[in-house]
Amino acid sequence: MVLVCLFFLGPAVVMGTLFKKGTAAHFVIASTVLVIVAEIILFFLVALLFGMNLVSEATGFIRDSYNLYSDIIVIPEEILEQAIYAMTQMIPVYIIIFAVYYTMVTYWIGRRLLNRSGYSFAGLPPVKEWRLRPLAVHFNDGFDNPIAGENMLHAVRILGVDLRTITSDFRECKDLKIVDLKASTPLLNNGTDIGIGAALYSVAYKEKINTIFYGQSYRTEGIRPIAWAYFDGDLVRSLHKKFGTVPLKKWSPSNAGYNLGVKEMAFYTLKGIKTFAPFYYYPYVRKDADELLKRELNWEYPGAHYYDDLYWSLITYVHRVKFNIDFRKIAYSALIRSQQMERNYALDALQDVYVLEDEKVINLCIKRLGITRAEFDAYLALPPKNFWDYPNSYSLLRLLKYPIWIASRLGFFTKIVYEKYFTLAYK
Numbered sequence: 001m002v003l004v005c006l007f008f009l010g011p012a013v014v015m016g017t018l019f020k021k022g023t024a025a026h027f028v029i030a031s032t033v034l035v036i037v038a039e040i041i042l043f044f045l046v047a048l049l050f051g052m053n054l055v056s057e058a059t060g061f062i063r064d065s066y067n068l069y070s071d072i073i074v075i076p077e078e079i080l081e082q083a084i085y086a087m088t089q090m091i092p093v094y095i096i097i098f099a100v101y102y103t104m105v106t107y108w109i110g111r112r113l114l115n116r117s118g119y120s121f122a123g124l125p126p127v128k129e130w131r132l133r134p135l136a137v138h139f140n141d142g143f144d145n146p147i148a149g150e151n152m153l154h155a156v157r158i159l160g161v162d163l164r165t166i167t168s169d170f171r172e173c174k175d176l177k178i179v180d181l182k183a184s185t186p187l188l189n190n191g192t193d194i195g196i197g198a199a200l201y202s203v204a205y206k207e208k209i210n211t212i213f214y215g216q217s218y219r220t221e222g223i224r225p226i227a228w229a230y231f232d233g234d235l236v237r238s239l240h241k242k243f244g245t246v247p248l249k250k251w252s253p254s255n256a257g258y259n260l261g262v263k264e265m266a267f268y269t270l271k272g273i274k275t276f277a278p279f280y281y282y283p284y285v286r287k288d289a290d291e292l293l294k295r296e297l298n299w300e301y302p303g304a305h306y307y308d309d310l311y312w313s314l315i316t317y318v319h320r321v322k323f324n325i326d327f328r329k330i331a332y333s334a335l336i337r338s339q340q341m342e343r344n345y346a347l348d349a350l351q352d353v354y355v356l357e358d359e360k361v362i363n364l365c366i367k368r369l370g371i372t373r374a375e376f377d378a379y380l381a382l383p384p385k386n387f388w389d390y391p392n393s394y395s396l397l398r399l400l401k402y403p404i405w406i407a408s409r410l411g412f413f414t415k416i417v418y419e420k421y422f423t424l425a426y427k
Helices: 002-021 025-049 054-068 075-089 091-114 145-158 170-183 190-206 235-242 262-270 286-297 311-323 329-335 342-351 359-369 373-380 394-399 400-410 413-421
Strands: 133-140 162-167 211-213 272-275
Touching: 002 025, 002 262, 025 091, 025 162, 025 170, 054 075, 133 190, 145 162, 145 286, 162 170, 162 190, 170 373, 170 394, 190 211, 190 235, 190 262, 190 329, 190 342, 235 262, 311 373, 329 342, 342 394, 359 373, 394 400, 394 413, 400 413
Parallel strands: 133 162, 211 272
Antiparallel strands: none
């Protein structure tokens, strides 16, 4: 009993002191939660010093509890071991949940009692006002689908979100796309992909924002092998050096341009900028998302997945006729695994050319590149190659495999990035 009283004395003193100082509610709650978590961690360490492993004790307790009902509930030993392991790995989460729950209940009761006693303390804002303050970033490379542009404007207007548009130098953009055609690899949108990433990190750095949200979902899109989709700013530089004709603007932290190699990524990572993909932790269903977007944000379907960028019509055509690549295989496999598509439907759909291929749009893209159809066909006839045929950073990334693993666990990159580059097959 004495130990229990001592345990709760610390949070009570912290909360009471901050109440007395008139500290803001969110700071009172955060400080109290941290004190409780610190006390529990200290308790674990002290127990360990005295030869008591609380995780092992918890494992034994769970197993003993199961044994009491083993004649009623039968679980295979392998599954039981996995379940026990998962529960013990969740101990840190349980600690945080307990700390938050205890703090919120104590804060609510304490504040009400003090207010009734004649003291006045500000409370938390209403839950409906607990919102993120996002900044939307749009990278315009000159190939936007007008429908997608309207969708974006509707969304930021209805949600009241500020929009920052980064417009690339169209001469650089065209040159990088032609460079990709000359290099004869499947990575036909490397420049724009790097430009999008560079724009996000540049704005985050300039506005002192430490988290970048993005909407990729492995449940609906799968994970593309790096032979089909390799993201490397240093590769873009090496290809531009070999095939490019328009000089690229130099990098600066708040205006990265098309520069986002290992060196630049290391800079932004050390500045504490992280990425977060909320759909990795949510049962994302594309059909439901489409309906919600139409209902709430006046959204119009652009005609196909990835058709927010018209250039994907050309990319899809080149992938099919030159590389025998069809991204639908990966996306449909993901949808089948997440029970959002029937396998037979997917097999039938793959027999047809994807609707994304539109001859008029392909010709429009060729025209915007400033080349003729004959020149485009000549690039198409070049022998197929891939990123490993040119200087790139993959060898360096493999040397940094374990630091990248740690960074992915700390939230600087998503875990899927690590899986894609180091776990999946190389080719």
